[in-house]
Amino acid sequence: MTQTIRNDLDNASFNEPIVRGLTEVEFVRDILSTEAFGPGLEQPLQGFEARILKRHLRKVIIDYTLKFKDSTRNYIGLYRESDERLGHTFSVLKTLRSNGFGQDSRLRVPSPVLYIPALSFLMMEQAEGEPLRGIFENGKDPGPYVKGTARWLSKLHNSDITLDGESSQEDEIAASNRYARGGSWLLPTLKSEIQSISNQLIDAQKAFRPRERKPIHGDYHPRNIIVAPDLTTVIDFEEARMGDPAFDVGYFTAQTKMTHGLGGSTVQAVEVFIQEYQENQPSIDPDLVHRAAVFEAQSYLQRIYHTYYLLALRPDFDLISEWLNECQGCLRRAQSSRLETGRRNQ
Numbered sequence: 001m002t003q004t005i006r007n008d009l010d011n012a013s014f015n016e017p018i019v020r021g022l023t024e025v026e027f028v029r030d031i032l033s034t035e036a037f038g039p040g041l042e043q044p045l046q047g048f049e050a051r052i053l054k055r056h057l058r059k060v061i062i063d064y065t066l067k068f069k070d071s072t073r074n075y076i077g078l079y080r081e082s083d084e085r086l087g088h089t090f091s092v093l094k095t096l097r098s099n100g101f102g103q104d105s106r107l108r109v110p111s112p113v114l115y116i117p118a119l120s121f122l123m124m125e126q127a128e129g130e131p132l133r134g135i136f137e138n139g140k141d142p143g144p145y146v147k148g149t150a151r152w153l154s155k156l157h158n159s160d161i162t163l164d165g166e167s168s169q170e171d172e173i174a175a176s177n178r179y180a181r182g183g184s185w186l187l188p189t190l191k192s193e194i195q196s197i198s199n200q201l202i203d204a205q206k207a208f209r210p211r212e213r214k215p216i217h218g219d220y221h222p223r224n225i226i227v228a229p230d231l232t233t234v235i236d237f238e239e240a241r242m243g244d245p246a247f248d249v250g251y252f253t254a255q256t257k258m259t260h261g262l263g264g265s266t267v268q269a270v271e272v273f274i275q276e277y278q279e280n281q282p283s284i285d286p287d288l289v290h291r292a293a294v295f296e297a298q299s300y301l302q303r304i305y306h307t308y309y310l311l312a313l314r315p316d317f318d319l320i321s322e323w324l325n326e327c328q329g330c331l332r333r334a335q336s337s338r339l340e341t342g343r344r345n346q
Contacts, residue, residue, distance in 0.1 A: 015081050018079065018081075018119060018120075018121075019052075019060055019079060022050075022060075022062060022077060022079055022119070022121060023050035023052070023062060024050075025045070025048045028045065028048060028050075028064065028066065029045060031113075031114065031123070032045060034114075036113055036114040036123075043068040043069050043070065043071075044068070044069075045066060045067070045068065046067050046068055046069060047065075047066070047067030047072075048064075048065070048066060048067065049063075049064070049065040050062055050063070050064055050065075050077075051063045051065075053076075057310075057311075058080055058081040058082070058083060059078065059079070059080050059081075059083075060078070060079040060080075061076065061077070061078055062076070062077035062078075062079065063075075063076060063077075063126070064076070064077060064123070073125075074125075074126035075113060075123055075124065075125055075126055076110070076123070076124055076125075076126050076127075077121060077122070077123045078121070078122045078123075078124075079119070079120060079121050080120050081120060082120060083120055084117075084120075085238040086115060086120060086121070086122040086238070087115055087117060087122075088164060088165070088237070088238065088240070089122060089236070089237045089238050089240075090112050090115035090122050091164065092163060092237040092240045093109050093110065093111075093112040093124065093237060094112055095161060095163070096109045096156075096161070096237075097109060097111060097112070099159060099160075099161050100155070100159065101155075101156075106148075106230055106231050106232065107148070107151060107152040107155050107232050108231075108232070108233050108234075109233060109234055109235070109237075110124040110125045110126070110127050110233060110235060111124060111125040112124045113125065127226035127233035127235060128226070128228050128231060128233065129226045129227045129228030129231060129233065130226065130227065130228070131222060131223050131224075131225065131226055131227075132145055132146070132149060132222035132223075132225040132226070132227050133221075133222035133223045133259065133260075135222075135227060136222060136256075136259075136260040136266070136269070137260070142265075142269045143269065143272055144229075145227040145232075146269045146270075146272050146273045146276070147272060147273075147276045148227060148230070148231070148232035149225050149227070149232055149252075149273060150272075150273045150274070150275075150276035150277040150280065151232070151276060151277075151280050152225070152232045152234055153217070153220060153248055153249070153252070153277060154276075154277050154280035154281060155280075156215055156216070156217065156248075157214050157215065157216070157245040157248070158214075158280075158281070158282060159215060161215045162215070162242065163215045163240055163241055163242055164241070165240075165241035165242065166213055166241055166242040166243065167213075167216075167218075167241055167242070167243035167244070167247070168213075169205065169206075169208060169210070169244075172205055172243075172244070172247070172295075172298075173202055173205050173206065175298070175302070176198060176201050176202050176205060176298050176301065177198070177202065178305070179198075179298070179301040179302050179304070179305040180194055180195060180197075180198030180201075180301060182305040182309040182310075183301060183304050183305055183308075183309065185309075186308055186309050186315070187304075187308070187315060187317075187320065190317075190320065190321075190324070193324060194301070194324070197297070197301070197324060197327050197328060197331070198301070200328075200331045201294065201297050201298055201301070201327075201331060204294045204297075204331060204334055204335070204338075205294060205298075207338075208244075208287075208291060208294075209287065211244065211287075213242040213243055213244070214242065214243070214244075214245045215240070215241075215242060216240065216241060216242070216243040216244070216245060216247055216248050217234065217237065217239070217240055217248050218237075218238075218239025218240050218241055218243070218247075218248070219236055219238065219239040219251075220234075220248045220251055220252045220255075221251065221252060221255035221256065221259070222255070222256055222259065222260070223259075224236040244291065244295070245288075246287075246288055246291035246292040246294075246295055247295045249274065249277060249288070249292040249295070250291070250292040250293065250294065250295030250296035250297075250298070250299060250330075251295060251296070251299045252270075252273065253270050253273070253274070253292065253296045253299075254296045254297075254299030254300055254303070254326075254330075255299060255303070256269070256270055256273075257270065257326065258299075258300070258303055258323060262322070262326070274289075274292070289333075289337045290334050290337040290338045291334075293330045293331070293333045293334035293337060294330070294331070294334045296330045297326075297327045297328075297330035297331050297334070300323040300324065300326055300327040300330070301327060303323065304320055304323060304324075308320070
């Protein structure tokens with residue numbers, strides 16, 4: 001049998017003995033012996049490769065290729081040092097797979113294989129296709145894939161699924177305060193502008209009408225969406241919970257613009273996404289555009305906070321100014337949309 005392991009184990013911030021163990025063929029053999037992979041893998045393992053794809057904060061993503069006599073299977077392993085969020089992800093995947101997002105659907109999630117709490121390790125099947133982010137970067141027409149992305153999200157928001165955890169209106173406001181405090185502390189020359197934006201943002205959030213919480217993804221962006229022709233698979237459910245569906249819409253819009261630029265093709269793709277999402281709603285939500293614009297504004301502050309405060313990267317002031325301008329534009333659109341909705345309801 002051939003065993004190939006490609007590792008980059010130079011980063012001492014992780015528990016390397018566990019990471020090394022997770023990339024050993026003996027570990028996979030033990031998993032196979034538990035029948036965690038389900039039926040159809042009775043054949044002996046003939047080839048094995050483990051490759052660390054990414055390290056991010058306390059998280060390691062491992063790509064597994066298992067070769068049998070008549071087939072090759074690909075899996076993704078996630079290790080998070082001393083973290084319970086992978087258990088939450090495992091539970092969400094099982095819930096979604098059994099509620100319409102399984103193998104028989106064109107809108108799906110990967111099949112979870114196993115979760116080992118003692119190792120903070122989750123393994124799941126590898127999704128078919130490529131990240132939506134790659135579609136944007138390679139210059140392909142994102143339209144058909146963005147429509148699938150919108151339909152997947154609409155299906156989640158309209159499901160009767162109940163997820164653990166809930167983000168209340170108070171939680172959403174607290175998050176805006178946290179992002180603004182971090183940004184103001186880190187970027188003192190922009191403090192007044194950030195605080196002005198934060199005040200407008202929080203005022204807008206406080207004015208939201210109370211609404212029913214629905215299942216949301218919580219981190220819906222092009223890297224977490226795997227696409228193929230007529231197939232959309234979504235991954236990374238660590239932030240999934242009950243919340244305002246408009247959060248996912250605004251978050252996807254902001255993250256797509258920040259990652260792929262503010263050019264016409266990106267803006268057009270975002271517009272296609274929002275239109276397709278609305279067309280797949282069973283009823284018209286008059287507040288959606290308003291609330292999504294507010295959450296889009298919040299997402300720009302969140303990205304600044306995450307990139308330059310948590311990750312401690314060197315601030316790019318031109319880029320930050322661009323994001324703050326977009327943030328202000330979102331709040332103006334939200335205000336205009338709210339006034340228009342109010343006039344229609346009079």
